Amino acid sequence: MNDSVPSSISLPLPLGFRWSAVRAGIKASGKPDLALAACDTPAEAGVMYTSNQVVAAPITVGRKHLAATGGKVSAVIVNAGNANCATGEPGIEACHQSCVAVADAFGCVFDEIFPSSTGIIGVPLPVEKLMAAVPIAKAALGSGAESAEAFATAILTTDTKLKVAQENFTIDGKTVNLFGCAKGAGMIGPQLVPHATMLVYLFTDLGACSAHLTAMLSAAAKTSFDCISIDGDMSTNDTVLLLASGKSGAVAQGETVPLFEAALQRVCDTLAYKIIDDGEGVTHVVTLEISGAANNEDATAIAKTIATSPLCKTAWSSADPNWGRLLAAAGRAGVAFDPGQVQIAIGALPVFEYGVRAESFDEAATHAAMSEREYTIAIQMGHGPGRARFVTCDLTHEYVSINADYST
Template sequence: MSLSLPLPLGFQWSSVTAGIKASGKPDVALAVCEGGAAAAVMFTSNQLVAAPIHVGRRHMKATGGRVTGVLVNAGNANCATGLPGEEACQKSCIAVAEELGCVFDEIFPSSTGIIGVPLPVEKLIAAVPAAKAGLGETAEHATAFATAILTTDTRMKVAQETIELDGKAVSIFGCCKGAGMIGPQLVPHATMLVYLFTDLAACSEHLQAMLNTAVEDSFNCISVDGDTSTNDTVLLLASGKSGVEAALPHVPAFEAALGRVCQSLAHQVIDDGEGVTHLVNLEITSANNDTDAKQIAKTIANSPLCKTAWSSADPNWGRLLAAAGRAGVSFDPMKVTIQIAGLPVFAYGVRAAEYDEAMVHERMSAREYTIAIDLGQGDGKAHFLTCDLTHEYVSINADYST
């Protein structure tokens, strides 16, 4: 996907090669907002978190949600590296702050890659001057940033929106990385890294509220493998350069646009998941409540039995029922109906009378389809995007550290 809409005003991006990635590809990305941007962030809920998560939390608290620069390195997660890892992260932030002329607390760090390997911070720091010199505001610069953050991804993931408010354009640009270790459980206090840039004028608290809503309906409703990363981060920055304030009646339109950007990026993450050959939309309806519906969806989405069946387009609806039944949610199987790709497979306690195994198999051979489960209980519903589990996924992760 290429960038065709206007980029948000006030930001510059760049990337350089520091030699952290074994591939020799660009592995350091820098984003800058001169004068600082208001920020909101959500991090992983994993108890084991990487050094940049610890440092990022401290910096956001120290500045009250003010960010001048975002420094991302790929190829090394800087996780389970102890105090030296945090010190290395802090040193890299100081190096960027000195180049930009701001306080080091206004630098937001991120890392992605292998866990447990010391970060070669000297390489990272040595690359900072070139990253600063290469900053620019064009689509090529934003693309360079979005490309340098990738690890096992096979393609860049970007999304854009531009809306008109009071006769002025407000733009959103989002980019992310993530293909494996994707089962985000992000909390506002999610490997998948997401960076969202806008020129709306808003305070950190308001941005946080809007980000929470956008993330809950997008990144918190996807799974490749159910593994919550140690480094997951979603960061939203607002430069204010559009001159449009985040006030009624502007908020609903902006929230909708932000939601569309997050939905697009979340879909791209699953579509580029490690070894993925099928995308499965789980639509759970008529649950007792939304929480129950989402719990059933997540249980099915992360079931190895379901995911391996999807890899060969096997219409094994019994695995769907079994996964739902162990989700810890109360429902009556005699009230349940299931459709796969629009075709009935189960109804009210037994196989559907119209079930056509060959036809369902054919529909499941498509790249993307929907599994709809109606629980016949109440008004609760959930949408969840997941994928199959293939031999390629096993191969990628069996050899990841070697």
Template sequence: MEREIKQGGALPLGFEWGAVKAGIKASGNPDLAIARASRGAQAAAMFTSNQVVAAPVTVGRKHLGTTGGRVSLVLVNAGNANCATGQAGIDACNQTCIAAAETFGCVFDEVFPSSTGIIGVPFPADKVVAALPELKATMGGTLQNAESFARAIMTTDTRMKVAQATISVGGKEAHLFGAAKGAGMIHPQLGAPVAPHATMLVYLFTDIAADSAQLRELLPPAVERSFNSISIDGDTSTNDTVLLLASGASGLRLDDRSRGAFQGALAEVCEKLAYAIVDDGEGVTHVVTLHITGALSEADAKQVAKAIAHSPLCKTAWSSADPNWGRLMAAAGYSGVKFDPAKVTIRIGNQPVYEGGMRSPAFNEAAAHKVMQQRDYTITLDLRQGTGECRFVTCDLTTEYVKINADYST
């Protein structure tokens, strides 16, 4: 049976997208976006594990439970997170869902809401409701429509983040399109689908025919090695959401024949979007992939990676391309993972910097500094204990990040 994954391709069938200016963003840029599955879609979602969650996370989780994973509309606003807004925030979110259901002719519970922006500011539901008729008029199934959706959900992002893939199985094709936003407050810790618990929002659309249970099975492994393996600043948002929708309009079923190809395409799209989020991080000048190998488990490898990724000393050294490998070892050492420092090796790019419990005899500071001047490079740390490994994408910490976030609400 022929199975193929291709980058790009046509947009998934069965969806329309649109965006308008509702007056929520102070900039006056588009800030209200919608995606519609004309015949409904099966869905799976993963939400932030932060104990403080935004109203749309609470409402969206409830709606998925009520409908058994069926979604007809995705309504997203940028500029206001609708978080820490109390019962008034829940009521406002419900008000916009009711109005959207009436405008687009679907069941109230099949509206999936999302918000991103500043926390603690009353939610302007009236602006969302007033913009819905215009939003309906903007909708379409073209790439331009899909990209307008991707742009409208941006906050401190400097560019839209989209990815596409097509699978071919037995002469039939199914398509994937993903749109994401996020540039700060990025250290997603997404829980299991429909789990009780400046933001990352990710929307994945496919026209493969699948039920919600199948999607709930496939989404977590794709997320774990993509969105759960990135960090910009170590802050887990109150609004983080990944939503996967399947319209079924392609006619290709998700079964034993197509599962491998679809799983591969889903992983590819998620990894591209995850990288794009870090690459567009607030103030980022260097994207650093931490390749941790030789751990006793993948979990141990990721624990070491997170300790390094969240170290201000490591991140500031990366900003000036300073090959201060001692900071890497110090962070790994306090990560909580047990290892023998004398067995560890570290490379910056292809440059050896640490081995045998001390600086490598082959360490060339100038050569390592040159590697770190690149926009994108890899640091490899081998614990030499087992076969567990991970790739964790992170970045430097710059004065521009401080400036953006020092003035974010004022």
């Protein structure tokens, strides 16, 4: 990291962790592609994975490791440039070998190593390159901002921006720190379950058990990572990992719990937004605010249908105020409602009210509002208390070009 460039990490980092990144030779670009995070002592882990039926080798291996250790992790190894998915038993063995290499380097059992991969699907993982790079990565470990930023950078693939977020709070004289980083710019339509990919790693020095961490993470993800979409495609590798070292001396009980839950929610919300803002080919970030649905589940279903509609997304790319596409998408969401009760506003400008085009609809003004980089579409369904907030984006020629040539 160039000292003349301000670090994106400004708050103190959680105690008990060290980070590094090196070039293992997996990315064709030659950029750093192996990220390593080490815990001074085994950390408690909360985790959520993709709900895709097709999963990458590191998810299969990671699940077994966490089950074997009761949710304890000593190190995290992430490779970018190869998803190690649809690679059969050799892929599982390659993942296992990389974990053994890290465990040998740190003198722990291989079950305490948490693996992740991101990149192209179906290509054998050159595990020998990973194994050769592990000692170099270990030697480069550091606990400062430069090291954490290197880790956050090495996990990127088609991303163009670093995605990090931080929070801290003090209770009873003890300061709890939370640091998170993420990658993701395409194949983003996560539906996470407890038990290109979007990878999220969260580190805290709070003391908490694995089950409690997973419960808090699940709640935070429900309204952040599960409420974003770039293209609606669910990855085979989606992973959100929360590690707690306990080194702050504060534990997850009493008044500490809501403070940490709020901090975790803010970090997850920030990272989720940054993923959409850096989406492949994105020129507009659109926040959908659905209200007045029968319940929150109905509101989310409407939001997700609109967020993943190619017709809506292409209209957004040219700032076309085609509100009819919004209404039509809502109508096929599988949710019962009366169009005569619906109100739609784009950038606070009314476009549809109670079954017909809004009397005050101003096409030019709405086009201008949609020409902004970020704007909100608010839809009031007129049926009940259900609400949802969903962050999505437009669909552009650049997105098509990136993904048409991805494997070649």
